[in-house]
Amino acid sequence: MEKISRKEKERIRRRDHILDTAEVLIKEIGFDSTTMDQIAEQAEVGKGTLYLHFKSKTDIYLAICERGSRLLNEKMAAVITKDLSGLEMVRMLGTTYLEFIQENPQYFYAFSYYEGLMADETINSSDIVDMCEQNAKDGMTLIVRALQIGMQDGSIDNSYDPHQLGIMIWGASKGIINIAFLKEQGHHYKMLNEVDVSLKTMVHSFIQLIGKGISGK
Known part of the structure; x- marks a missing residue:
């Protein structure tokens, strides 16, 4: 070393x-x-x-994004080492993500900021972006691994492609959290005014919905 x-x-x-x-x-x-x-x-x-x-405030925010995604991956990796069924792992990964975002909302905003810059070729050529991208790949690998374990142990329907399913779960979860944050900040669609929406209830409901939808039993 x-x-x-x-x-x-x-x-x-x-x-x-x-x-x-x-x-x-x-x-x-x-x-x-x-x-x-x-x-x-x-x-x-x-x-x-x-x-x-x-070099700039953008560089700082990207570094915050890299730090946040790395810390999140560490927590998610710990879930994969547990003696759980694949379906239980997926649920726990969702809960881990929820708790991390609740405790560190600044990281969620940094993730969203980073994703909004992906069309900028100048930004895309930086080392820090490469690290953010690698962290995103590593996080997806953990999700896919949990799905594969579930398909092997029978707790998750094996008719799905685990990589496609992982992307769908990741994309949907980000959308759900974004809506909840907009609601809490007072910036949201008027149709949400009559709905009791919170980050915690929406994500927990989403985790239950996903669990039932992909269950192999």
Whole structure:
């Protein structure tokens, strides 16, 4: 294992500190209202040091996205190691995702921001985007693995293609969470006014619906 130099350790520590500071600011006042000057001031670093680590506010938000997706994958990977049926794993993955987003809504917004930039070829050429993309692939691999385990143990209907099913579950879950967040923030379709919608109830209902739909029994 390669030993990290003191200088490199300090660089990593300072970068993480800047990200910690940016996360707090963005969570408090939003991405649009947060400026590079504010981040530098709150992190107690010079603007030169800030720009040495991050070229722009977009770079910072993408780094937050990478951090969030990596932390989420770690929690999801722990589910796959449990002695559970595949269907139980899928349900627990959904619950893990819900709890993570509830505790860290800033990461969900960073995920959405990242996805909104995917058409920008300049953004797509950066190293941090490559890491975000790899994290997304790793997360999907975990979902597909749980589905495959379920198809092998009989708890999930094996007539589905696990990769296609994984993408459908991932896409639908993001849509459900987005609607719930819009409702909670007061920005939503008028048709939702008469519906009792919350992030927790919607995701739990969605997990139950998916579980019944893919069950092999």
